[in-house]
């Protein structure tokens with residue numbers, strides 16, 4: 001079966017490898033509270049940039065938000081003189097709140113996510129009984145990416161690949177020779193993302209991962225999360241497709257779909273839900289915006305009892 005989006009992505013990476021196209025500069029900010037890596041990627045020639053998977057600080061006990069983590073991104077962008085074109089989300093995260101609307105107000109950029117976000121909005125809109133004022137059409141975002149959609153960061157070519165499995169809406173953004181793969185693969189010594197959230201599916205995740213692994217071995221890979229691994233004492237969020245194919249403990253070359261799905265399903269059954277899943281999902285399904293205030297002017301996060 002031909003896969004023209006993947007072929008385009010491969011050709012794009014190879015152009016950078018051959019020196020026929022510029023490589024983007026990537027700076028990452030790791031939030032140890034949620035184990036999330038936010039990436040700022042830019043074209044050194046034009047200084048145009050994208051922010052990928054930002055984090056809003058949220059203290060669950062008090063319900064307080066703050067911007068210490070996101071401010072680091074603002075400071076870096078201003079110090080480097082970058083112009084932000086995009087605020088990209090690889091998916092609707094269940095473990096941290098997005099700071100994209102706040103960053104958009106500070107720095108600009110179009111807010112974008114995968115088009116299948118409408119399925120996520122439909123599922124979680126029901127779970128949280130969000131009411132008719134919550135639009136489930138993706139209209140909270142400036143752009144919804146479909147598989148194979150091409151875009152650019154300044155003069156650097158980019159393409160969006162739909163890589164579902166962790167959630168239905170997961171996208172990978174291949175920008176020059178750098179792939180921002182969201183929650184698909186983790187570091188080779190840690191494995192892969194869980195596939196047991198609503199709409200997740202282990203076999204689909206396997207096929208999405210094998211698709212990413214068809215990118216050239218030298219493709220730089222930037223992860224959304226790291227949790228360290230047994231025997232590793234530091235966080236890491238950058239690897240390569242070659243290293244993943246050779247060494248990924250869950251899905252290195254030679255692991256088949258059946259074996260992966262059995263491993264993934266058994267492992268997921270042992271995992272507890274992320275600490276911040278309730279606020280994260282309610283905010284991120286709204287494009288990172290809080291629910292509308294109630295009649296007293298206060299915004300609330302709901303917790304459905306015995307529903308998840």
Ligand SMILES: [Fe+2]
Nearest residue numbers: 092093094183
């Ligand atoms: Fe995730």
